[in-house]
Amino acid sequence: MQQESLVEYGFRRVIITITAVLCALLEIVDTTIVNVALNNIKGNMGATLTEVSWVVTAYAIGNVIVVPLTSWLSQQFGRRNYFAASIVLFTICSFLCGNAHTMPELVLFRFLQGVGGGALLVTSQTLITEAYPPEKRGMAQAIYGMGVIVGPTLGPPLGGFIVDNYDWPYIFYINIPLGVIATLFTLEFVKSPKYGAKTAIKDVDWWGIVWLAMFVGSLQFVLERGQDEDWFSSELIVIFSILSFFGFFFFLWREMTFRNPIVNLKVLGNGNLRIGTILSFILGFGLYGSTFIIPLYTQATLGWTAQQSGLLMLPASLVTAFMMPVVGQLLQRGAKQQYMVAFGMLTFFVYSFWGYKIITPDTGADAFFWMLVVRGLGLAFLFIPITMLSLSTLKGKQIGEGAAFTGMMRQLGGSFGVALITTYIARDTQAHRVNLLSHVTVDNAAAAARINGGQANFIAHGSAVNTAFLKSLESIEYAVMKQATVMSYMDVFLYLGIMFLICIPFVLMVKASAGAKVDASNMH
Structure with a gap:
């Protein structure tokens, strides 16, 4: 058997496990570590919110494009060589991202970094699975799964610490020593399977x-x-x-x-995979969208530091990490995937509606704790069950094709989520601003009192009457804009929640796959 020949023991297995988890961490951390630095990058580069969101989406697009190509590239160049080349590309682009002086440069290098990173996540899971004998592959997946969960957990607080204590380029520089170590380990210890004949150029x-x-x-x-x-x-x-x-x-x-x-669309003839693909897109939309908006809200509106924003996400991520093995055990004991996904969707709706109810221009940190714990619980019931649901009625080669498709759609969902949320906030904020300002008139007693009170305050602090009046109007405009922005964030939370709630009946209509077993090694 091809996979049996790649089984390792002792020290070599430990090194391969470390290499695989390290590479998965590098790839996943870089999807979230940037979020808490967006404000700093925006200010440093003189960019708009829409422009700076490309730092996130360019990386995701690079991932999405390369994931379907990974299998073919591994066959063409050998897995070890391709994997090592991907780490090198990822590492070099990390250095270039940190040295970028303009937004186009940063976006280009983030895209290329994503091209390198796309191979890391997919190939790492295959490496760690094949290094263990069949009876221990459950343990291999558990080790890999914990690494995958730790990545999003580490990203925001690590990014916040680096931005607050150093500068935003160091969120990229931190990848360099880890990338060098991973490259050396790969070249020394990773084996390439013996593939058949290489694909002819004309067949690509x-x-x-x-x-x-x-x-x-x-x-x-x-x-x-x-x-x-x-x-x-x-x-x-x-x-x-x-x-x-x-x-x-x-x-x-x-x-x-x-x-x-390059992408076998015919596999979408399978009904469960079609549903799973849509759910993966929605999961990516909600996951990356909410991960994008929370640091933005806490920093831009509440005035938190990047590190404070990052640490806010830590309890929720730990809840997800703790619950993942529990969810795995429930699935092994026969819990129906569609019921678990439906529960996860409902929980995510509760989290979103909770966010809609609590955010204000001055919400305290304590108000977020249980809301984000609920988010962590919901995500734990979505990740594995959606993958299992998608692949449970596929067989053989179709499993790998289906897994690549759901992975690609999850990434696309994240990219579209960030883009659409950014655009929606910009438009919705202006709509709320216009609506709020329509109430700030001389006929409105409360508004007139606020303007007069502000003017009196500025006069008391030494301003001339006309200057004090203008300053009072400016303060009103600032308060209105801040409230309009918060209202647009509220709308995003509400609509994200409704999107997940609407999906529940469709999930429950998916047919059960009694006793279906899916080889976890194919779940990229």
Whole structure:
């Protein structure tokens, strides 16, 4: 057996386990560590909120594009060589991100870093699984799973500590020594399976890759820049919308007709996988969207430091890490996947509605604790069950194809979530601002009293009458803008929750897969 020949023992197995978990951590930490530094990057680069969100989405797009290619690239160049090259690319781009002087540079290097990182997560799981004998692969997955959970846990507080005590480039520089160690371990200890003949160049689905990149990249551009460019009144937005549409159309056509598609869309003929793919997209949307918005709200509105914002997420992540093995045990004992996913969806709705009710322009830190614990509980009941639900009725080669598809859709969901939430906040804040200002008139006694009181206060502190009046109006404008921003955050929490709530009936309609066992080594 190919996998049996890769089983390791003793010291070599320990080193391979450390290497795999280290690489998975590098990839996952970098998806969340940047979030708490966005405000600093925005100020340092003189960028808008929409522009700085590309630092997150460019990395995710790089991940999404390379994940379907990982299997073929491993076969072409050998797993060890490809894995080592990916770590090197990731490490070099980490250095370049830290040295970037403009937003286009930073976004480009983040995209390339994502291309390197996409291989790390997928291949790490395969490496650690194959290094253990079949009877111990459950333990291998548990070790890997804990590493995957620790990544999002470490990201925000680690990023906050680095930004507060050093500067934002160091969130990228920290990858360099770890990347060097991982590269050396990979070259020394990782083996490559003996694959069959390499795929001929003419059999590579180059056009599939081109159409996929064109579709995803153009759509992201439209989502990110649409607000700033005034949507379809902009010729640029219209052009990229057309490119996205045709990219999607030709990608579908190519993958359905080419003899060796880079993404096997035919596997979506399986009903459970279709539902699981949609759920993976929604999970990515909610997970990355809420992870993006909370640090933004606490720093920009509440005035917290980056480290305080990061530490806020720690209890919720620990709850998820603690509950993951419990969820795994429940699944092994026959708990139905769709019931567990439905419970996770309901819990995530409770978390979102809780957020909608408590956030104000001056919400205290204590108010977030139990809300975020509920979030951690909900995510624990979504990750593994959604993967199991998606793959439970697939067999053989289809499992790997389905797993790659759900992983790609989860990443896409995250990218779209950040882009759409950013755009929505910008538009919704202005709508709330206009509505609030309509009440600030001379006919409104409360508004007039507030303006007069402010003016009197500024006069008391030495300002001239006219200057004091203008300062009072400015303070009113600031208060209105802050309240409008908070109201837009409230709307985002509410609509995220409603999205998860609507999904519950559809999840419960998915057919059960009695006794289905899925090889965890295929779940990328």
